[in-house]
Amino acid sequence: MGLIKEFKEFAVKGNVIDLAVGVIIGGAFGKIVSSFVNDIIMPPIGLLLGGVDFKDLSMVLKEATTDEAGEAVAAVTLNYGMFIQNVVDFVIIAFVIFLAIKGVNQMNRKKEEAPAPPPAPPAPTPSEKLLEEIRDLLKKQ
Template identity: 75%
Template sequence: MGMLKEFKEFAVKGNVVDLAVAVIIGGAFGKIVTSFVNDIIMPPLGVLLGGVDFKDLALTLKEAYTEEGVDFPAVVLSYGNFIQNVVDFVIIAFVIFLAIKAINSRKKKVEAAPAPPAAPPKSELLLEEIRDLLKK
């Protein structure tokens, strides 16, 4: 029973919930970046390079063939898809870099802010009250 209680406390902590939200948002963000690269960046880049569609860039290692009525597909090295994935990665890494940089600069501002003066100890307050009473 104790193990179940510990697991509940762990699962309900804010950090686990924050992590779950981050994973979901990260997955959605990855889809957006992939679409951005595939649909926005690569087509004009392909046109600039002479009408190249990066998805079609591949090196055929072995042609497709049929043997005894069985079709064997071609063996290809699809380096165009690899290039698109590298561009995806660079964009995502850059956005994460910017986000972490913003978070760190915000932390530095919070740390640099002057702390409010600490309240005097209770014994000091009590002594001040005694002093004030003695003055009266």
């Protein structure tokens, strides 16, 4: 029973929940960036390079063959076009994360740089209060 209680405490902690939300949003963000690269950035670049689709760029290491049983054996290829596309994905994701972290750090710096309100003057001690009363009485006479 103690193990279940410990797991509940662990799972409900803010850091674990924040991490789970971050992973889910990160996965969705990765799909958006991949679509951005695949569907918006790479087609014009491929067009500029003579209608090349980067996904199809590969080097054949071994041609496709058929074995003795008549079954097709797929070609062995080095898919460097997909690698280029994934590198572009990574660069864009890393740059966006860099900008996000930079923005968060600037906001934190502004909060730290905000001047703290001046501290309230200390309350007079009982002896100071008594001296003030004596002063006021002397002024009245």
